[in-house]
Amino acid sequence: MVDPKSDMHMTIRVKFFASLREQIINPNTEVDGSQAKTIGDVWKLATDVPMPPHVLCSVNLEHQEPDAPVNDGDEVAFFPPITGG
Amino acid sequence: MPVLIKPEPFDPIAMQAAHEATLPTGSFGATASFIGTMRNVNEGDDVIGMMLEHYEGMTEKELEAVIHDAKQKWPIDDALIVHRVGAIEPGQPIVLTVVWSAHRAAAFDACRFLMEALKSRAPFWKKETLKDGSHRWVERNTPGY
Numbered sequence: 045m046v047d048p049k050s051d052m053h054m055t056i057r058v059k060f061f062a063s064l065r066e067q068i069i070n071p072n073t074e075v076d077g078s079q080a081k082t083i084g085d086v087w088k089l090a091t092d093v094p095m096p097p098h099v100l101c102s103v104n105l106e107h108q109e110p111d112a113p114v115n116d117g118d119e120v121a122f123f124p125p126i127t128g129g
Numbered sequence: 130m131p132v133l134i135k136p137e138p139f140d141p142i143a144m145q146a147a148h149e150a151t152l153p154t155g156s157f158g159a160t161a162s163f164i165g166t167m168r169n170v171n172e173g174d175d176v177i178g179m180m181l182e183h184y185e186g187m188t189e190k191e192l193e194a195v196i197h198d199a200k201q202k203w204p205i206d207d208a209l210i211v212h213r214v215g216a217i218e219p220g221q222p223i224v225l226t227v228v229w230s231a232h233r234a235a236a237f238d239a240c241r242f243l244m245e246a247l248k249s250r251a252p253f254w255k256k257e258t259l260k261d262g263s264h265r266w267v268e269r270n271t272p273g274y
Contacts, residue, residue, distance in 0.1 A: 061184055061254060062182055100252075105184075105186050105187040105190050107250070121184060121187070123252060123254070124254065124266070124268070125268065125270075126248065126250070126251065126252055127253065127267040127268070127269065128181070128183070128188075128223075128224070128247060128248060128251050128254070128255070128270075129244060129247055129248040129253070
């Protein structure tokens with residue numbers, strides 16, 4: 045008998061904002077959480093292009109650096125420098 | 130310590146007055162406010178409109194954190210941040226920051242802090258529409274100091 049839980053795998057949700065959303069064509073908006081240890085890993089799984097310089101990152105609505113760890117169920121976002129106010 | 134994201138135009142003076150009316154009468158001696166308004170020129174080009182994008186959830190969280198940090202640094206009674214999102218026209222207010230405190234030093238300094246901090250921490254992005262109909266993202270903020 046198969047344990048239903050063994051067939052479950054968590055995903056990391058990925059968001060892109062502003063100019064990045066327009067530049068990254070058809071990104072994966074969900075990646076396999078077991079394949080990503082850091083935000084940088086999430087970028088590689090979600091896109092086919094290198095991460096541009098000056099990209100800002102967040103995990104679960106908190107600013108983070110690209111080498112910050114990620115976990116199953118996280119929401120990771122990538123965005124260009126902030127220009128509010 | 131409210132934070133408001135407004136998808137429609139707002140009257141900053143009226144919003145400041147409305148919030149101030151909720152504070153205990155006579156409880157503060159200084160009020161400092163800043164209003165940021167959309168200009169019709171940027172980097173030498175005529176600008177006829179702007180779309181202001183934000184990261185719903187994170188933006189509000191960062192603005193609340195900015196107010197929290199200001200309260201740690203200065204003895205302020207209350208603060209208000211109002212920020213537009215969506216389609217904006219030249220002349221319309223983009224942002225309002227207000228600080229109420231007992232004395233002017235904390236009010237001035239904390240109000241300045243709110244503006245500078247939100248510009249570097251709260252995820253908003255501006256996309257301009259130029260007079261010739263083209264669009265461009267604003268790539269950086271002007272220095273505050």
